[in-house]
Amino acid sequence: MNEGVEWALHSCLNLTWVDDGQAVTAAKLAAFYELPAAYLNKQLQALARAGILTSTSGPRGGFRLARRPEDITVMDVVAAIEGPEEAFRCEEILRQGPGGHEDVDYRTTCVISQSMRRAELAWRRELSRQTIADLKATVESRFPYTPDSTRSWFANLRT
Amino acid sequence: MNEGVEWALHSCLNLTWVDDGQAVTAAKLAAFYELPAAYLNKQLQALARAGILTSTSGPRGGFRLARRPEDITVMDVVAAIEGPEEAFRCEEILRQGPGGHEDVDYRTTCVISQSMRRAELAWRRELSRQTIADLKATVESRFPYTPDSTRSWFANLRT
DNA sequence: GCCAAGATACTCGGATAAGATCTGTCCGAGTGCCGATGG
DNA sequence: CCATCGGCACTCGGACAGATCTTATCCGAGTATCTTGGC
Numbered sequence: 352m353n354e355g356v357e358w359a360l361h362s363c364l365n366l367t368w369v370d371d372g373q374a375v376t377a378a379k380l381a382a383f384y385e386l387p388a389a390y391l392n393k394q395l396q397a398l399a400r401a402g403i404l405t406s407t408s409g410p411r412g413g414f415r416l417a418r419r420p421e422d423i424t425v426m427d428v429v430a431a432i433e434g435p436e437e438a439f440r441c442e443e444i445l446r447q448g449p450g451g452h453e454d455v456d457y458r459t460t461c462v463i464s465q466s467m468r469r470a471e472l473a474w475r476r477e478l479s480r481q482t483i484a485d486l487k488a489t490v491e492s493r494f495p496y497t498p499d500s501t502r503s504w505f506a507n508l509r510t
Numbered sequence: 511m512n513e514g515v516e517w518a519l520h521s522c523l524n525l526t527w528v529d530d531g532q533a534v535t536a537a538k539l540a541a542f543y544e545l546p547a548a549y550l551n552k553q554l555q556a557l558a559r560a561g562i563l564t565s566t567s568g569p570r571g572g573f574r575l576a577r578r579p580e581d582i583t584v585m586d587v588v589a590a591i592e593g594p595e596e597a598f599r600c601e602e603i604l605r606q607g608p609g610g611h612e613d614v615d616y617r618t619t620c621v622i623s624q625s626m627r628r629a630e631l632a633w634r635r636e637l638s639r640q641t642i643a644d645l646k647a648t649v650e651s652r653f654p655y656t657p658d659s660t661r662s663w664f665a666n667l668r669t
Numbered sequence: 670g671c672c673a674a675g676a677t678a679c680t681c682g683g684a685t686a687a688g689a690t691c692t693g694t695c696c697g698a699g700t701g702c703c704g705a706t707g708g
Numbered sequence: 709c710c711a712t713c714g715g716c717a718c719t720c721g722g723a724c725a726g727a728t729c730t731t732a733t734c735c736g737a738g739t740a741t742c743t744t745g746g747c
Contacts, residue, residue: 352597353730360622361603376680384603390732396682409739410679425625438511438597444520444543449663462648463519466584470636477629489621504608512691535719549693555721568700569718670747677742685734692727703716708709 355394355432358386360486362395363403363428367420367487368501374413375505383504394432401431420484426475428483439467514553514591517545519645521554522562522587526579526646527660533572534664542663553591560590579643585634587642598626 362380369375377392395414398404405417416423441464443457451457458464490497521539528534536551554573557563564576575582600623602616617623649656 352599354601355731356598356626357601357603357622364622374680378680383607385606386603387732389734392681393683393732399681406681407739408679408681408737410677410741412680412739414681425629439515440511442513442516444516444545447544448542450659462645462652463516463523466637466640466645467515470584470633473636474629474633477632478625481625486621486625493621500609514692533719537719546693548695551720552693552722558720565720566700567698567718567720569702569716571700571719573720672747673745675742675744678739679741680737680739682735682737684736685732687730687732689728689730691729693725695724696721697723698719698721700719701716702718704714706711706713708711 353432355391355397356429358384358391359394359398359428359432360425362391362414363398363416363420363423363483364486364490365501365505366404366414366416367483368498369415369505370502372415373505374407374411374415376413379505380414398428398431401427403427403431416483420487421482423483424479425481425483425486426478429478437468437471439471441467512591514549514556515588517543517550518553518557518587518591519584521550521573522557522575522579522582522642523645523649524660524664525563525573525575526642527657528574528664529661531574532664533566533570533574535572538664539573557587557590560586562586562590575642579646580641582642583638584640584642584645585637588637596627596630598630600626 361384365380365383366375377395378388380386380395381388381391395404396406399406399414399417402417403423404414406412406414441458441461443461443464445451445457445461446453446455520543524539524542525534536554537547539545539554540547540550554563555565558565558573558576561576562582563573565571565573600617600620602620602623604610604616604620605612605614
């Protein structure tokens with residue numbers, strides 16, 4: 352799984368703590384965790400394409416959340432970075448085997464494909480259950496100072 | 511996810527249908543689905559290292575199941591091919607952030623890491639629930655002729 | 670003092686390399702089988 | 709006829725390339741801001 356998933360999730364969470372309507376540049380989001388700025392920018396572009404963030408060019412530009420945190424699931428972010436296709440992609444090798452038919456959809460009939468798909472659905476369901484707002488609430492209950500310290504860090508950025 | 515996972519699962523299933531004590535060569539298992547023999551061999555080696563198969567060199571050699579199908583879970587096969595480490599590997603970028611501590615294990619405290627881990631556990635649990643014997647039973651109930659036709663295919667291999 | 674036009678600095682966005690992993694291939698080491706050979 | 713020994717064909721196992729994806733970097737297009745000049 353892409354490293355960018357972790358970066359994207361943390362960046363989305365950080366974006367929930369900046370002042371509303373305030374865009375944050377990829378450079379600032381990257382500096383927060385000392386990440387390569389240009390590469391993080393690439394990941395944020397993917398989030399923008401997926402409709403999770405909105406991007407603004409020019410001075411005072413940057414990224415901000417496109418929807419409310421309650422409406423962004425962890426699955427949305429993962430899918431935006433990793434792509435929509437499943438991790439296990441059934442190549443339907445049964446078709447090449449003896450007795451394989453050309454017109455059968457082995458993605459649905461093959462027992463192995465079904466088993467893998469069932470597991471992946473459980474994974475997706477678990478990721479869809481949690482929203483960015485849930486993560487935010489959990490962090491705030493455990494570390495109450497985080498919102499203020501994060502906001503102020505992005506407000507007066509050092510270096 | 512590796513293509514080899516699909517190959518390995520199908521091969522394990524096929525091995526449940528050959529006569530007991532009969533070793534099957536990688537070449538035969540590959541020919542069944544028209545797969546590249548040498549590469550499938552590589553995957554089967556991984557299964558052997560994981561203790562799922564036993565391998566025998568020389569004439570009349572090949573691979574056979576090391577344990578009963580009831581004792582081989584789908585997760586075992588996936589882990590043997592993909593490796594034991596998790597798909598989402600938390601790099602603990604919180605440590606690089608402001609307020610990050612050197613001696614904190616963010617793999618367990620970070621909310622994002624927890625969320626991803628929970629989803630992955632659901633995936634693993636689902637894969638561990640199913641054994642090769644379960645797959646075998648399902649196939650046999652849906653396609654009763656499969657065991658015989660598969661066994662005979664491996665017995666008198668054409669081409 | 671106010672407005673407008675131009676220059677400017679800033680930011681995203683995509684095009685472009687470097688590295689790592691997956692996919693595929695090849696040949697050598699080891700092993701059991703088969704036949705020849707001698708008793 | 710039987711046992712033994714040597715050659716041999718077969719199979720796995722790991723070493724060796726090619727392809728694809730991930731990671732990282734750089735520069736150009738567009739834009740809001742600021743400056744400067746004119747009225």
